[in-house]
Amino acid sequence: MARSIEDPQNARSRRTREAVLAATRDILESDGFEALTMAAVASRAGISRQAVYLHFRTRTELVTALFGYMAEREGLSESLGSVRDAPDAVTALREWARHLAGYHPRLMAVDRAIDRVRHADADAARYRETIDARQMANCRMLAERLAGEARLADPWTVDTAADMLWSLVATDLFERLRARDWTTAAATEHLRVMFERTFVRPENPGRTR
Incomplete structure (x- = not known):
């Protein structure tokens, strides 16, 4: 007979996986990418190294899964929707x-940890390449829509x-605005104005009243 409640073993496995990924993020934010080892993750998560390896056979697999975990935790799909x-x-x-001002500052610590070692660590480089490709795809989509509607x-x-x-999706940008005490609302509004005045062709620019 089919179970009517969630299998406790599966639920426990999911909780362990989330604990591992949460510990990974915490290490990156607090200690940097250089401190990210499977042993460190196990210690931070309060589990055995064997438990970590049951979910992620290598650090590469762990870092690869981190993007999806952070995206889900921070609501990337909803923000981009x-x-x-x-x-x-x-x-x-x-x-x-709005998306940039609200979403990206929450990832600054991990982004900075990745960027510090991306040229020396293959896992960090692969993670950065994944992020860059996704961001560029979104930027190209925006540019293509503007051009397709004759508004570029x-x-x-x-x-x-x-x-x-894409160049404006930069950790430095948001770090500097935060250092100047910009609120999310202020960053959203000023980015909007800059984007519109820079990239958008006015409707009927030759029309006079």
Whole structure:
């Protein structure tokens, strides 16, 4: 007969997996990527190394899974949903400003830990490449929508607009704004204004009243 409640063993396994990933994030934020070992993760999670290896055979697998864990915990899909579902390109660009200001500052500590060693550690480099590719895909989507709706301002092309939008998804940007005591609302509004005035062609620019 089918079980009507969740299998306790499966639930326990999921809790252990989440504890491992939470410990991984905590180590990166507090001690840096250099401190990330399977033994350190086990100690931080309060479990045995064997329990860690039951879920992740290598540190590479662990780091690879971290992106999905953080995305789920921080609501990446929901935050990007309003960008993808926006009725027009300009609204999508505004939602992108909101997404950046609200989502990315919460990941700054992990991003900084990754960036410090990305050129010397293959796992960090692979993680950074995954993030960069996803961010670039979103930026290109925005640029293509603007161009497709004839709202992409001169002299931008899809390629150059995507490149510039992607360059603005930078940890340094949000760290500096936070250091200047910018609120999320202020960052959202000023990013919106900058994006619109930089990338958006006004409607009917030659029309006079």
